[in-house]
Amino acid sequence: MAEIIVVASGKGGSGKSSFVTGVSRALASQGKRVLAIDCDIGLRSLDLLFGVTENVVFDWGDLLLDRCEREQALIKGDIDLLAAPRNFYSEFTPEAVAKLFKSFSKDYDYIFLDGPAGIDRGFQLAAAAADKAIVLSTPDSVCVRSCSRAFDELRRLKIEDVRLVINMFEVKPVCKHKLLNIDQCIDETGVQLLGVVPRDINVGYCSVTGTIPGEFSPSTLAFKRIAKRITGKRVPLVCE
Ligand SMILES: Nc1ncnc2c1ncn2[C@@H]1O[C@H](COP(=O)(O)OP(=O)(O)OP(=O)(O)O)[C@@H](O)[C@H]1O
Ligand SMILES: [Mg+2]
Numbered sequence: 257m258a259e260i261i262v263v264a265s266g267k268g269g270s271g272k273s274s275f276v277t278g279v280s281r282a283l284a285s286q287g288k289r290v291l292a293i294d295c296d297i298g299l300r301s302l303d304l305l306f307g308v309t310e311n312v313v314f315d316w317g318d319l320l321l322d323r324c325e326r327e328q329a330l331i332k333g334d335i336d337l338l339a340a341p342r343n344f345y346s347e348f349t350p351e352a353v354a355k356l357f358k359s360f361s362k363d364y365d366y367i368f369l370d371g372p373a374g375i376d377r378g379f380q381l382a383a384a385a386a387d388k389a390i391v392l393s394t395p396d397s398v399c400v401r402s403c404s405r406a407f408d409e410l411r412r413l414k415i416e417d418v419r420l421v422i423n424m425f426e427v428k429p430v431c432k433h434k435l436l437n438i439d440q441c442i443d444e445t446g447v448q449l450l451g452v453v454p455r456d457i458n459v460g461y462c463s464v465t466g467t468i469p470g471e472f473s474p475s476t477l478a479f480k481r482i483a484k485r486i487t488g489k490r491v492p493l494v495c496e
Contacts, residue, residue, distance in 0.1 A: 258291070258364040260357060261486075262386035264410065266402025268373030270392050271423040274459050276370040277305040278475060280335045281468065282483035288365040293338045293357060295382035296372040297348075300340035307466040308337060317341025320348065320356050336364070344377065350384030357385035366486070375409045383410060388417040391447055394424045395435040404445045419450035421482065426455050451482035451493055 263272045273296070280290045293316060294302040303309045311331050314324040316338040331337040338360075341348075360367060369386055372378035383389070389410045393403035403420070410418050422441050442449050456475035462468060469476050484491045 258289075258361040258367045259388060260361065260367045260369065260386050261388045261390055262295075262369040262371055262382045262410075262415075263390050263392060264371040264375075264379060264383070264406045265373070265392040265399070266375060266404075266406040267393075267399045270394050270399050270403075271453070271459075272392050273301045273305055273370050274463065275390075275392055275421060275423060275453065275479075276302065276368045278453075278459070278469075278479035279483050279486070280366075280368055282476070282479040283366055283486065284334045285480075286483060286487065288483075288487070289363065291336045291338065291360055291364045291367045293367060293369050294340035295369050295378060296340050297344055297378050297381075298340075298342055299372065300342075302337060302370055303331070303339050304466075305463055306331075306333065306335065306337055308333065312339045315339040315341045316356060317343070317345065317348065320352060321345060340370075348381060350381055353381045354385040375406050379406070379409070380413070383413050383415060386415055388419075389415050390419050390421055390450060391445065392421045392423050393441060393445065395422055395426075395437070395441055397436065397444075400436060400441055400444045403447075407445055407447050418447055420445055420447035421451050421453060422449070423453045424455040425452045449493060450485055451478060453478040453482070 280292050283290050294300045303312045314329040318324045319329040369382040371382045391403045393399045454474045458469035458473040
């Protein structure tokens with residue numbers, strides 16, 4: 257049965273979709289069966305990051321509304337994908353969405369739910385299906401505060417297993433006291449650290465060119481470490 261992990265941040269643009277893409281690739285390269293579900297209703301992006309936009313005909317909303325078969329909504333690849341619906345429907349209740357997402361559990365090792373910005377309706381739907389959560393923050397005070405708010409909300413929803421990933425980490429500005437350091441991010445959010453992803457120009461470049469960052473790019477190495485930690489292996493939090 258898959259572990260279902262929602263990726264949230266509170267603030268938009270912190271790198272949730274990039275993280276889901278990178279860590280899913282890393283897990284797939286370790287032989288894990290991964291399903292990524294785009295939960296950013298109306299603003300989907302995972303199909304773009306996975307380079308499969310032309311293959312999207314149906315989405316999980318169609319599946320929930322009985323407008324298509326499972327095989328039609330599921331976009332198969334090294335990592336399988338369910339695209340996000342374009343609109344909200346009254347049928348998208350937390351119970352119905354959780355039941356649908358959990359019905360894929362037996363076919364995968366990991367299911368990632370790419371959450372939307374904010375902690376309202378779309379976030380609540382994604383969180384309803386999740387066993388665990390990863391909250392993502394860039395190392396700036398505004399993002400860290402919104403991440404902390406998302407953490408509180410996840411706990412209110414009874415998701416106890418929550419880990420922090422610091423994304424777009426840079427050493428230089430931290431030294432100049434412009435950004436928070438790793439310890440400050442942990443203290444401010446109160447969440448146990450899962451990993452740190454450096455700011456890496458390859459992430460943005462590859463998302464627009466539809467390519468995959470190189471094997472030794474800083475973000476790929478970070479995603480591999482985080483993937484190993486997700487599978488329970490003991491590896492250092494950050495690169496030496
Ligand atoms: N580690 C990184 N290094 C450099 N750029 C990054 C990194 N992670 C994400 N980005 C860039 O930040 C931007 C936002 O990333 P992304 O779309 O993944 O964020 P998001 O949290 O999913 O946004 P939204 O809340 O709108 O869904 C993109 O341009 C992406 O390429
Ligand atoms: Mg996103």
